[in-house]
Amino acid sequence: MISNASVYDVAEVSALSLAKSLSNRLNNNIWLKREDQQSIFSFKLRGAYNKISHLDNAQKAAGIIAASAGNHAQGVALAAQRLNIDAKIIMPVTTPAIKVDSVKSMGAEVILSGDNYDEACSHAYEVAEQTCRVFIHPYDDIEVIAGQGTIGKELLEQFQGDIDAVFIPVGGGGLIAGVSAWIKQHSPNTKIIGVEPEDASTLYSAMQAGERVVLPQVGIFADGVAVKQIGENTFNIAKQHVDEVVLVSIDEICAAIKDIFDDTRVVSEAAGALAVAGVKKYTQRENCKNLNLIAINSGANINFDRLRHVTERTELGEGREGLFAVTIPERKGSFLKFCQLIGEHHSISEFNYRHASDDEAHIFVGVKFHDAIDEKPKMISMLSNKGYPVSDLSDNEVAKLHVRHMVGGRSPELQDELIYRFEFPEKPGALLKFLSLMGAQWNITLFHYRNHGAAFGRVLVGAQVPALEVDEFKQFLLDLGYSFYDETNNPIYRLFLK
Numbered sequence: 001m002i003s004n005a006s007v008y009d010v011a012e013v014s015a016l017s018l019a020k021s022l023s024n025r026l027n028n029n030i031w032l033k034r035e036d037q038q039s040i041f042s043f044k045l046r047g048a049y050n051k052i053s054h055l056d057n058a059q060k061a062a063g064i065i066a067a068s069a070g071n072h073a074q075g076v077a078l079a080a081q082r083l084n085i086d087a088k089i090i091m092p093v094t095t096p097a098i099k100v101d102s103v104k105s106m107g108a109e110v111i112l113s114g115d116n117y118d119e120a121c122s123h124a125y126e127v128a129e130q131t132c133r134v135f136i137h138p139y140d141d142i143e144v145i146a147g148q149g150t151i152g153k154e155l156l157e158q159f160q161g162d163i164d165a166v167f168i169p170v171g172g173g174g175l176i177a178g179v180s181a182w183i184k185q186h187s188p189n190t191k192i193i194g195v196e197p198e199d200a201s202t203l204y205s206a207m208q209a210g211e212r213v214v215l216p217q218v219g220i221f222a223d224g225v226a227v228k229q230i231g232e233n234t235f236n237i238a239k240q241h242v243d244e245v246v247l248v249s250i251d252e253i254c255a256a257i258k259d260i261f262d263d264t265r266v267v268s269e270a271a272g273a274l275a276v277a278g279v280k281k282y283t284q285r286e287n288c289k290n291l292n293l294i295a296i297n298s299g300a301n302i303n304f305d306r307l308r309h310v311t312e313r314t315e316l317g318e319g320r321e322g323l324f325a326v327t328i329p330e331r332k333g334s335f336l337k338f339c340q341l342i343g344e345h346h347s348i349s350e351f352n353y354r355h356a357s358d359d360e361a362h363i364f365v366g367v368k369f370h371d372a373i374d375e376k377p378k379m380i381s382m383l384s385n386k387g388y389p390v391s392d393l394s395d396n397e398v399a400k401l402h403v404r405h406m407v408g409g410r411s412p413e414l415q416d417e418l419i420y421r422f423e424f425p426e427k428p429g430a431l432l433k434f435l436s437l438m439g440a441q442w443n444i445t446l447f448h449y450r451n452h453g454a455a456f457g458r459v460l461v462g463a464q465v466p467a468l469e470v471d472e473f474k475q476f477l478l479d480l481g482y483s484f485y486d487e488t489n490n491p492i493y494r495l496f497l498k
Contacts, residue, residue, distance in 0.1 A: 001142065002149035002182050006053045007046040010078055011038060011150070016158040016294070019263040022276070027289045030279055033155060033296045036266050040074040040102075042299035043151060044138070047174055048075030050147030051136055052083060060085050065133040067091075067124035069117055070099045071224060071299055072138035077108035088133065090124040092116050094425045096303050115425035117226070139174030140231030149178025155294060156186055164291040165191035167282070169274035169298050170203045170245065171225030173234025179296070180241035194238070194245040195278030197222045197253065202230040203238060204245040217483050220423060221250050224271030224299060248277040249395075254310045255317030256280065260297060267307070272299035277317075316394055319372035321349055323393040323400065325495045326363045326383060334361075341386065342367065346379065350404065362495045364393075364404060391491060397421070399492045402448045402460040416466050417445050418473070419493050422459040423483040434459065437480060442473060446497065460487070462497075 015034040023030045035043035052064060063086035066076040073089045080087035087108040091100060094115055104110050113123040128135040137144060155166065166183060168176040180192040194203050199219030206212050212235050215228045230238070248256075253270050256277035260268045268276075275295035283293070315321035328334050342348055342365070350366030369375045376392070383390045393399040398421060424434050434457075446462025465473045477484055487493060 001146035002153055002178065005046070005050045005143075005146045005150050007050050007147050007150050009053070010049045010082055011046050013154055013158075014038065014151075016155065017264070019259070019276075019295075021263050022259050022279075026280065026283045028279075028283055028291045028293055030276075031159070031292070031294045032260070032264065032276070033151060033294055034264070034266075035151065036264075036268060036272060036297050036300035040071065040078060041301050042071035042074065042272075043148060043175060043296075044071040044075035044299075045078055046075075046150055047139070047141075047144035047147035047178070048072060048136060049079040049082070051141055051143040052076070052079040052085065054143055055085075055134060059134045063087065063131070063133045064136050065090070065124050065128045065131070066136040066138070067117065067121035068138055069095050069120070069223060070301055072136075073099065073103045073108075073110075074106070074301075076136050077103045077106035080108060081106045088124075088127065090114075090120045090127065092120045092425075098303060099301065118228070137231075139172030139177075140233050141174075142233060145174050145178040145181075145233065145237065147178070148175045149182045151175070151296065152179035152182035155179075156183065159292070159294070161292060163187060163190045163294055165193050165243075165282070165293050167193050167195055167246075167275040167278045167293065167295045169225060169271055169296065170194040170196045170230075171200075171227045171271065173203060173230045173238055175296070175298065176203070176242060177231075177234040177237040181237055184241040191243045192241055193278060193282065194242050195274040196225065196245055196247055197274070198247045198249050200226055201245070201247055202227050203235070203242070204247055206230045206235055207239060207242070207245060219250070222253060222270035222274060224269060224301075225274065246278040246281055248274065248281055249317070251313045251317030252277045252281065253317070254313035257310050258314045258318070266297075266300055267302055268297055269299050269302040270310075272297050272302075274298070313400065315349070315368070316400070320369050321394075322367050322369060322372055322376050322379075323350075323396070323404065324363075324365050324367065324380075325391040325393055325399075325492065326365060327360050327389040327495075328363055329360060338363065338388070341383075342379075346375070364399075364496060366404075391495070393492055396490070396492055398460065398487050398490050401458055403492050403496055405448065414445055414464070416464050417462050417488075417498070418465050418470075419446065419460065419462050419487045419490070419497075420477065421485045421487050422461060424457055424459065434482070441476065442469075 014037045017032050019030045019032050065088045067090045069092050089103050089108050090111050090113050092114050093112045114120040170176050176194050183190050197219055218226045256273040257268050279293050279295050328338050347368040349368050380390050443464040445464050448460040
């Protein structure tokens with residue numbers, strides 16, 4: 001089916017280019033399959049067009065419908081426009097305006113429904129049943145999979161020589177199913193390595209369990225792959241052809257976005273940079289050299305206002321910055337002495353100080369490194385030997401998302417405080433609704449909100465909850481329906497906020 005897939009009415013044969021800077025740094029030949037060069041800046045138009053072009057005349061006359069928060073919606077809209085088919089696209093109300101406007105510009109009707117893809121998809125199925133429209137699935141469809149598989153065919157035609165491994169981002173699995181099926185048939189010695197975010201490990205978890213599993217929740221940073229369950233068709237194919245799945249962190253994804261930019265001057269979306277993040281992690285783990293490794297850059301539809309978050313996390317992901325909590329004596333000259341001690345060896349990127357007591361103070365400090373793997377343990381050891389208690393916060397989400405922006409607030413007399421981190425759909429009135437619900441029964445004692453142009457806002461909340469009401473409070477949180485994490489015992493809270 002892949003060899004006969006109809007994609008080139010809308011798709012280009014995307015470039016396969018050598019990432020020179022990244023290759024030199026990793027001591028391997030890193031090639032980028034540039035799906036960000038497609039007209040909608042994503043590979044998704046391949047599968048969508050292949051599926052829609054194979055509909056019979058009656059199906060085309062009835063019209064099509066799809067659910068998507070971005071790239072698939074644009075692929076479906078473009079295919080419908082080229083084939084003169086009426087299209088409805090159900091998009092979550094949290095979808096950024098830039099993506100909604102792009103779909104509308106191609107003539108599709110956009111209906112905003114639900115706070116996330118699952119809710120939008122449920123509505124799309126209802127409309128499909130009521131109107132007899134054909135539902136165009138974003139990944140779990142054989143013809144969609146075949147369309148995505150044309151990328152694998154192109155790779156083998158473009159690369160002269162042996163390919164040691166191909167790294168492929170994974171969400172619902174359409175891309176990795178199609179590409180792996182073709183490559184394993186025509187180049188069986190080439191490894192197929194999927195790459196997923198640590199907090200959205202749909203294929204990894206399924207392969208570990210030997211069957212499809214539903215994740216209780218998924219991270220939202222790489223929204224293009226934020227899927228709770230791998231597709232049925234995609235998993236059946238992937239489990240036969242995928243050699244392994246590499247999991248990467250948010251910081252590693254951000255660092256990969258910068259790596260791609262350095263070599264191409266293109267800013268990838270988070271999901272689009274997954275494969276490069278996986279290449280970096282794999283080569284470091286294997287300590288390999290001179291291999292031919294290909295990463296599929298799957299898309300570049302990123303909101304401009306998300307770049308602030310990316311740049312904040314890039315240095316951490318590259319191992320060039322660390323975040324630390326350090327306790328120093330509260331006496332004259334100790335602050336200067338600490339700064340001089342750090343400054344002798346490293347540049348300080350961030351510094352937050354607040355008086356803690358008459359005896360000690362807690363410092364929240366960011367430190368620049370050339371190579372954190374080598375230098376960070378040495379610095380921690382040096383501080384400890386000098387009598388400074390130190391905690392590494394470089395992997396602490398609360399520290400990175402919230403506390404670094406709010407160090408200094410304390411309330412020693414406050415009793416019965418619980419701290420929770422939340423993610424809620426970002427739409428007009430959402431923050432006010434969230435705050436109103438939280439404050440209706442319990443006293444809010446701490447509140448910090450951040451949003452980076454994503455579909456979800458992030459909040460850190462403190463609430464005063466008497467011991468006898470804890471069970472009631474936890475049930476209240478479950479009833480809210482938002483993703484939440486208990487951070488009451490997070491050491492960063494106790495050091496800087498409690």
